[in-house]
Amino acid sequence: MKIIYFFTILFGKLMVKLLKLAGRDAGNLPGLVLWTFNHNYLKAFKIDCPIIAVTGTNGKTSTTNFLNRIFAELPSKDGSGKVKVITNMQGNNLDTGIGSMLLKYCDMKGRVEADYLVLEVDESHVPVIFRQLPLETLVILNFFRDQLDRNGEVETLILKVKGFLETYEGNLILNADDPNVARLGTANPNNKKVHYYSVEKYEGATSELYEAGEGRFCPTCGETLVYDYYQYSHIGRFRCPGCGFGEITPEVQIKALDFEHSAFEIEGERYTAKHMGIYHLYNLSAVYLAAKLYNIDHGIVHRIFESFEVNNGRLEQFTLGGSSLLLNLAKNPVGANMTLRLLNQDKREKELLFVLNDNVADGLDVSWIWDINFSIFNGVTRVVTSGTRAYDIAIRIKCSGYDPDKITVLPDLDDAAAEIFRHEGVKYGIANYTAIQPTRAALKRYIESKGGKA
């Protein structure tokens, strides 16, 4: 072992210990310190087990959680119990976060004892992490515009991932219906392990682009892509009339969507799920394909699909008396549009809570809310807005034609939580990145103060 690696691990472990003594969670800090000394510090870890990583703009945390739950159900090789899966479920998905996590699990030689590593990885960190750690399977979900002031343009991000894939030879699981993702299938023409997943056309699909989308032009020949239908945003059945890009037969496709019974079919078998949002079905399709590559027993997949919920602000249900609120994270227009699709599918009257922050991690620019499509806003009797940019979202909703007298602006979250529960009924909640955890906490506080259980 190189001496430098020995000191890297020793020093890193010491930091984790000290932080623990100080009563602090390690977070990104130990990784950040090691990175400062050596940008290639991840090489100090020895990992022999398969690494499965998930990346893409939306759905990383949910997809990683599902994969983790499925892999964790596998029996260990000696049959004595379950396998050991290490995962970064909390969304610590930069190289420094992953480094800090590995420090906690490795021994003094940097060896990480596990059967599988299931990792959520930020799109822009895929190259830097997996030039140092051996990647066996990469799942790519989608590429949308997301925090342009922080991340830059979508194209730059895609090219970064593409650069990594040009020499990558492991399993590659790609969304067949996102041209930004599907184009990566040919990044390395020698890689034979490229697999595509899809979801059959659903009842909410449209013939015209309904929400702001990216990637209107063929990445190979520059021709305008044509679509048979759009599922949501620019996700749909596309092809290039010029060069044929997009003529893909997916290996796995979710079919026979039954929204009434929350069920669908894959490869002729019927599965049920907790939620049937179209973007969630794409995540499940990716999960199924990954499970298939690892020959995981269908019984496990059935069980996890039907019972597991991520919660943590991802389609999380809050109830108080006769009221229920479904809260969903939205970091970008596509995320918010997905929640509005669920809201519009719901035929009942309802109220909406929208919490918008403009902290650094959100992106300081909140103009993305103007790419949310509020033109359909079925049965919304009242809107409460909150967060550091509560007024911006209120103005945005007003200018879509919604009666401003039905909008209540309460920047303080506790006030907003009390207000949204003032009348009994059905409620939806949307909160952006730094708003989601404070919103959950405020809702819980209010529910508990009223004797409810949260």
Added chain:
Amino acid sequence: MKTIKLLHMYPNVLDLYGDSGNVEVLKYRCAQRGIELQVFQHLMDKPDDIDFASMDIIYLGGGADYEQQLLADDLMGCKDRVKAAYDAGVFLLMICGGYQLLGQYYKDSNGEEIPGLGLFTYHTEASRNKRNRCIGNIVVETELMGEPYKVIGFENHGGQTTDVATPFGKVLCGNGNCWSSETEGYCEERVIATYLHGPLLSKNPGLADYVISKCLERQGEPSELAPLNDKLEQECREMLFGRLLNKQ
């Protein structure tokens, strides 16, 4: 019913975050006064016979470098039509990329030079370092109908614009035309060309109404606009002025 005709150029290509929201704000504020905002589109590589000079407003949003390159030829093909509209007093509302492309030229972060329409004397050069961008909240003080008016927006541009004869306003917070510059954008009575996203008109109802009343004035209609319920906008402005301008 009164109508205002707006030509939205390249809505599919110049469509960074929220810029099409400006059209939504204009439409909303017109509708509240019983004015119909008719939106026409000029698309890239789709020749049309729209008479630009018959419009009331020509609108261009912002785009990424790649997209500005894509539409350069088409835009040059529209040069005479845009010029005729400008001469006829059509209101030009130009955001970010739209602002840059009306000038002499735009040299992007790859060093590629895109010719502008040359309507105005200014020109723009972007830093070769893609990370070197003016990004953040910005407040600019301009003058509308002889009264000072503070405009709130968000800037995100690599381009540095110089030789601006008549700027849109004075920078109170943010960068403006160049790093830490005193001025932002370009304007004439019927031209507003600016880096401000946000979208521009969303938090500046006075500016949106200025554009509308200038259009009515040109049509020979009474340009006085009935006030609207702008309570949310006013509270939003006060909150943001407090946050952005009162920093020590």
